[in-house]
Amino acid sequence: MRYIATGQEVFRIDEFATNVIGIPQLVLMERAALRIAEHVKERFPAGAHVLIVVESGNNGGDGIAAGRILMMEGYDVEIYWVDGLKSASTGFDAQYAIAKKLNMKFVDELVNAGYDVIIDGIFGVGLSRAVMGRQAEVIKALNDMDGYKLAIDVPSGIDATTGFLLGTAFHADATVTFGLMKLGLLMGMGYEYAGEVSVVDIGFPKQAIDFVEPRLYTYDPKDVEELLPHRKRDSHKGTYGKVGIIAGSKNMAGAALFSAEAAYRMGCGLVRVCTVEENREIIQSRLPEALLTTYKEDDIDTMRSAMKTVMGWADVLVLGPGLGTGEAAQYLVDKVLRSFDGTVVLDADGINVLSEHMDLFETMHSKLILTPHLMEMSRLTNQSVTDIKANKYDLAREFAKRHNVVVALKDARTVVSDGGLQAYINITGTNGMATGGSGDVLTGIIAGLLAQGMDRFEATKLGVCMHGMAGQAAAEEKGQYSMIAGDIVRSIEQIIAKEAEE
Numbered sequence: 001m002r003y004i005a006t007g008q009e010v011f012r013i014d015e016f017a018t019n020v021i022g023i024p025q026l027v028l029m030e031r032a033a034l035r036i037a038e039h040v041k042e043r044f045p046a047g048a049h050v051l052i053v054v055e056s057g058n059n060g061g062d063g064i065a066a067g068r069i070l071m072m073e074g075y076d077v078e079i080y081w082v083d084g085l086k087s088a089s090t091g092f093d094a095q096y097a098i099a100k101k102l103n104m105k106f107v108d109e110l111v112n113a114g115y116d117v118i119i120d121g122i123f124g125v126g127l128s129r130a131v132m133g134r135q136a137e138v139i140k141a142l143n144d145m146d147g148y149k150l151a152i153d154v155p156s157g158i159d160a161t162t163g164f165l166l167g168t169a170f171h172a173d174a175t176v177t178f179g180l181m182k183l184g185l186l187m188g189m190g191y192e193y194a195g196e197v198s199v200v201d202i203g204f205p206k207q208a209i210d211f212v213e214p215r216l217y218t219y220d221p222k223d224v225e226e227l228l229p230h231r232k233r234d235s236h237k238g239t240y241g242k243v244g245i246i247a248g249s250k251n252m253a254g255a256a257l258f259s260a261e262a263a264y265r266m267g268c269g270l271v272r273v274c275t276v277e278e279n280r281e282i283i284q285s286r287l288p289e290a291l292l293t294t295y296k297e298d299d300i301d302t303m304r305s306a307m308k309t310v311m312g313w314a315d316v317l318v319l320g321p322g323l324g325t326g327e328a329a330q331y332l333v334d335k336v337l338r339s340f341d342g343t344v345v346l347d348a349d350g351i352n353v354l355s356e357h358m359d360l361f362e363t364m365h366s367k368l369i370l371t372p373h374l375m376e377m378s379r380l381t382n383q384s385v386t387d388i389k390a391n392k393y394d395l396a397r398e399f400a401k402r403h404n405v406v407v408a409l410k411d412a413r414t415v416v417s418d419g420g421l422q423a424y425i426n427i428t429g430t431n432g433m434a435t436g437g438s439g440d441v442l443t444g445i446i447a448g449l450l451a452q453g454m455d456r457f458e459a460t461k462l463g464v465c466m467h468g469m470a471g472q473a474a475a476e477e478k479g480q481y482s483m484i485a486g487d488i489v490r491s492i493e494q495i496i497a498k499e500a501e502e
């Protein structure tokens, strides 16, 4: 698990480290500068022509200090100070004074002098408003120059919390960011402008990070091994739980298939698909491993008896994919949520039905996991997609808390909340996953984990993470354009580490 910090959180961590613990600011700055210099040294030999562009804040102080280190190691360093701020930070002043005494080369004009490396030390996490005037002109000129572009901490012009472009921003090939990953480097334009991001340690003590307790965290692929439910030698199919999948309507068998196969691939013991009679043949021929219960949409008795069977049998249910929103779907959602007291992963049409019957939250017995995408969240909350996008963390948390559910709000960066202060933000996945059926696969993955005994919140977070990893594996094989949901299902086996098997 690792934290993803907002700009404000980083600021508070800095403050705690320097003011409360007493680590001198210049010590942190020197370590930051060393890491920047290392990044350059790993890629360019001594003698390379390096331009460092700075403003008078601490980000600029890091820049000058990095320039000093590189100069001492034989690099041809020039510094351009934009000098557009009313006052300079003490860190910057100190670095500037040292640079002057060492006769470092400051250039008066920004010219395209064939630099090998261009380092951006204009603004870091201190950026608080749109970049304009002189600084904006400089950033634009730098973006037009050739050379390897490296941003210190955050590309200038990117909001470290939201990833929004504030006016204009430095378009980096790489960003070396200090202490913790910043949320704004993962989202929106920040993700595009940051290039390849490396998070480097500069000595923020653990106490400072624990004190601030950042709100968001994520899993890395290496966490997956540890988090996966371990399999015992002495086991049988009942050990790994039973997943019921209530999904698919006429001509919509795929949703049930993707979800069912994903649950099996995640390692659950048995899957029963509960769907319309018309889907019988395709399910049996495509996934003979699944048990099957069918009903007729125009015959309530068959639906009632199918629900009785699946609810009496399953440990965990998936409800909604490809279900439609007509009377039959409304009956099924109402029936299941009122009677089934296990965990239900509610997705797609299931969510759409629920958003028309919000009173169900008062009477339901199921423990719910909701996996809405932005449009579905908009229906659930009556808020615009734009507002939801800008406020994902707060909205997911509020909703989860109010209704006592777990929410996975799906987006390029899915957020998972159980209503508690800390939420999970997902960083796996690829845009190739924006393909029909991809969400159905996620429901099956989560249900498969639940069936093996994981708790609601844990299963949802790990499921979202692994879904993204499977998507990446599928994209590697088939390409972003051509990959389809079936490829994601087929990639699950690749990402379940052998180590998870005892």
Ligand SMILES: NC(=O)C1=CN([C@@H]2O[C@H](COP(=O)(O)OP(=O)(O)OC[C@H]3O[C@@H](n4cnc5c(N)ncnc54)[C@H](O)[C@@H]3O)[C@@H](O)[C@H]2O)[C@@H](O)CC1
Pocket: 014, 015, 018, 025, 028, 029, 032, 055, 056, 057, 058, 059, 060, 061, 062, 085, 089, 122, 123, 124, 125, 126, 127, 128, 129, 130, 131, 132, 135, 152, 153, 154, 178, 202
């Ligand atoms: N505080 C610490 O403990 C450390 C900070 N470090 C560096 O310090 C950076 C943060 O430094 P600062 O807080 O000095 O801020 P920055 O250097 O990011 O920005 C400088 C100043 O610009 C002003 N400003 C903000 N937006 C502006 C705009 N649009 N137009 C014009 N002026 C604007 C603000 O007054 C801000 O303080 C980090 O990103 C990192 O690079 C590192 O030295 C490591 C240690």
Ligand SMILES: [K+]
Pocket: 059, 120, 121, 122, 123, 124, 151, 152, 153, 154, 155, 156
């Ligand atoms: K910067």
